[in-house]
Amino acid sequence: MTRTLLSALALSTALAAPAGALDLSKMTTEEKAAFGEAVKDYLMQNPEVLVEAINVLEERQQAAAVENDKTLVDTNAKDIFEDGFSWVGGNPEGDVTIVEFMDYKCTYCKKAFPEVEDLLKKDGNIRLIVKEFPILSQQSELGARFAVATKQVAGDAAYKTVHDALIGMRGDISLEGLKRLAEDNKFDADAIIKKMNTEEVTAVLRANHQLAERMNISGTPTFIIGNEMLRGYAPEEAMAKIVAEQRG
Incomplete structure (x- = not known):
């Protein structure tokens, strides 16, 4: 042998x-x-x-x-899907929920944004929850505080306006620029700026960071689609496939 x-x-x-x-x-x-x-x-x-x-x-x-x-x-389902403070968009009664942990200075968050928007429009039955998760820079923190403060001062529609503007912003995020953004949209800029560094805003960001830590989330974007996690950017077709799988 x-x-x-x-x-x-x-x-x-x-x-x-x-x-x-x-x-x-x-x-x-x-x-x-x-x-x-x-x-x-x-x-x-x-x-x-x-x-x-x-x-x-x-x-x-x-x-x-x-x-x-x-x-x-x-x-962590309750804190993910029913925290009571995160912005909810898309179809609030949708049969599948997408949760996004995002950062306004994240290149791939910016890349994912129009694809997520297109998916929501085409599908019509997806609920979207945005988790402000600033981790990349001080500008990230500034943008997140402004967005959360806008929601608390001026409501959900105002939040959506500034969220879309910030995610589409290519330059630096500055306090002056944020104030101008509020003024251009007829929001109470002084009230929003004053709100930014309050405990009410800090509590939201703290809760999101604590949730991310429990979920072992360390990067953006991170998506939760139904009961599945997607760590990082994926094209619209891949996200649509996961949505379809969640529906069974």
Whole structure:
């Protein structure tokens, strides 16, 4: 019997054996060395086995991550979907909810924005919740505080106006620019600016950061679609597919 065949038999026996059936502790030093060499020889001559094993491992890890995310969503469902302070858009009575953790200085949040808007328009039965999650810079924090303050002072429609303006903004976010944005839209700029650094606004951002920490969210955009998490940007078609899967 050739050495290659012996190696293959040794490896296949090791892989196919039930847990505990191959007890290396009962092997002599020489037997362990021979077994190790046999496995090494087989893998060197059949490297595709390693690729297959790595692919299987990655698939199992991805499946485990998806299940873990679903558990996180279920555990934190009330704070995700019914926090009482986040802006709700789309169809408030929609049968599927998309939640977005976003940052106004996030390039991929800006890229995702028109695609999410288009998906909501085409579908007509999706509820959207926006979670202000400023993590990238002081300008991110400034924009988020302004948006939350606008909602608290002037209501949901005003929030949507400034949210759309901020997500479409390409330059720096400054206090002067934010005040001008409020004035241009006939909002009470002084009241909004005054509100920005209050505990009421801080509490919203704190709650969002605490929720993100519990959900292991560290980047933007992060979407929750039904009970599935999408960590990062995805094109509209991919999001639509997840929505359809959530509907069963």
